[in-house]
Amino acid sequence: MVLILSQSLMAHARGAPESFADLAERVSPAVVNITTSTTVAGRTGPQGIVPEGSPFEDFFREFQDRNRNGNGDSAPRRSSALGSGFVISEDGYIVTNNHVIEGADEIMIEFFEGFDLPATLVGTDPNTDIAVLKVEADNPLKFVSFGNSDEARVGDWVMAMGNPLGQGFSVSAGIVSARNRALSGTYDDYIQTDAAINRGNSGGPLFNMDGDVIGVNTAILSPNGGSIGIGFSMASNVVTRVVDQLKEFGETRRGWLGVRIQDVTDDVAEALALAEAKGALVSDVPEGPAMDGGMKAGDVILSFDGVDVQDTRQLVRTVANTPVGKTVRVVVNRDGETQTLKITLGRREEAETAIPASAEGPGAEPQEVETMGLTLAPLTDEMRDELSVPAGTDGLAVTAVDEASQAFEKGLRAGDVITEAGQSTVRTVAELQDRIDEAKEEGRKSILLLVRRAGDPRFVALGLDEG
CATH class of the missing domain: 2.30.42.60 (Pdz3 Domain)
Structure with missing residues (x-):
């Protein structure tokens, strides 16, 4: 019996690929290096580079004097940064990380075949750290397609491509180490991988073995700044929604319910006589869609638009992915009984900017x-x-x-x-x-x-x- 079971498990296991060469050759033309350029204002004086009175103070002052303009200020200089990205359409749309291009005056795209093109910014979403760029090319560009990140399983082989540490086009391979990781963002859905990701890989693609992009390489956890095998890629099923909105509107348009919520813990469930510790407990209902729809503090949201609510994180993401202006059915537990509310969603971005002036006023x-x-x-x-x-x-x-x-x-x-x-x-x-x-x-x-x-x-x- 043990022998039969072992053979059965082996039959379903997929062995390591003999080589990643064919896959790398096929997708490389769509992966790009990104160089950004930013003007940095000049400075005056040593500015804390060396302690005042240090024997090196005169040396640094003399060095800065040689670089001053006629007004006595240091001349503005150019600061460059490196990152990665990938082409998603033959007409030149490119996806990368927001932090790769944030604040850039100029964005230059280097293609695998060896040519460069300037890029313009289409739109950014700091919440998911995604940005969309556009280049104009004389000929159709090689591109890659997004895959379904929900189908990725822990243990699946993946391949990362990008520009680590400014070394140029580079490939690393590993497996999916974990799914549905959250670092600290509201809409986080990261794929954790042990494929080597380093500085400069940001914005590059994470491929499955079919050559589909299932993640955008975004962050690493490391005590020393280098890869120790804990990298995070924003899942493609989050990225595709953001990319579609940035291409269409130049900005994101997320649904907004308008409540403050917290997870239902075991003790809360017991206190509220709930059968299970799941759902989202409403702690406050400020003016907005939920208040207009009759929601009250103390309600426990059990279902949103036909989807059972497990916890606050899931609810926030589900609401955000629902179209602005849609009227949804929200099932809540109130005083031990279920009620169904009809709520028309607002737009989260507008709600976040509607801050009273007095809250940010002088003093x-x-x-x-x-x-x-x-x-x-x-x-x-x-x-x-x-x-x-x-x-x-x-x-x-x-x-x-x-x-x-x-x-x-x-x-x-x-x-x-x-x-x-x-x-x-x-x-x-x-x-x-x-x-x-x-x-x-x-x-x-x-x-x-x-x-x-x-x-x-x-x-x-x-x-x-x-x-």
Whole structure:
């Protein structure tokens, strides 16, 4: 019996491919290297490069004097960054990561065959870190198609392509290590893989063995900045919806229910006499679609538009993927009885920008705040010049780091700039705190920050127990 079972298991297992060469040769022409160029404003004085009074101070001042313009300021310089992407249509649409091209003045695409083309930005979605570019070519371009990421199984072979560490076109292979990973973004659905992903791979494709793109390589977890076999690719079934909207509208248009929610824990389920600890508990109903539809704080959302709700994360993603303006049936448990509400969804992007002016008015924003071992301050024009941050970039400047904190251990230092938290742009301390509160409400133990140092972006996940 044991022998028969073992033979049966072996018969269903798929062996390692003999080679990835045929697949790599077939899809390589659609994978591109991306170079961005940004103008960085000049600076005056040593600006903290060396301590005041240091014997090297005169050397640095002399070096900067040789590079000043006639006004006494250092001349503006160009800053470059590298990333990856892939062509999705013969007429030149290209997908990459938002953080690869964010703030760029110029975007140049290098193709596998050896030619370069300038690209224009079609649209971006910081929430999923996806951007769509467009190039104009004389001839139809080689392209790849998206596959169904939901069909990817843990253990399946995958292949990553891109421009790691600026070394040019490169291939790495591995397996799907885990599915449905969440780092800290609201719409996260990452495929975890041990295929080597390094800086510069961002925006490149993750292929299945049929040559379909099932993920966009986005982030790594690493104590040293290099690949240790824990890479994350945003699942294609999330990306395709974003790409379609960016191509059609130049922006995303997600459904919005208008509630604050939290997971139903075992003790909450017991207190509410629910048969199972699932669904989404409504903690607040501000003015919006849900209030108009009759929803109340204390309701437990059991079903949304015919889909059973397992937890808050699933509900948020389901609502976001539902068309704006659609009237849906929402089944809730209220006082031990089920009720069906009809709610017409609004648009999340409009709701997020509808912040009362008084909340962001003069005097409302503290000059500095301490959280997660970091001392943070809103980025000013003076800080942008001092930190070589491109004009127009918004975020929070790190002014100090507690050396006993996790942030210090993970390499954050004074002078870094945080531009995103939970894959949403943060311009103020209040916005950062909102992202932290949202992560805590969703039961997350960490939040993903996009940190820039001298224009070079990287993701850092920090534990929320220090905030």
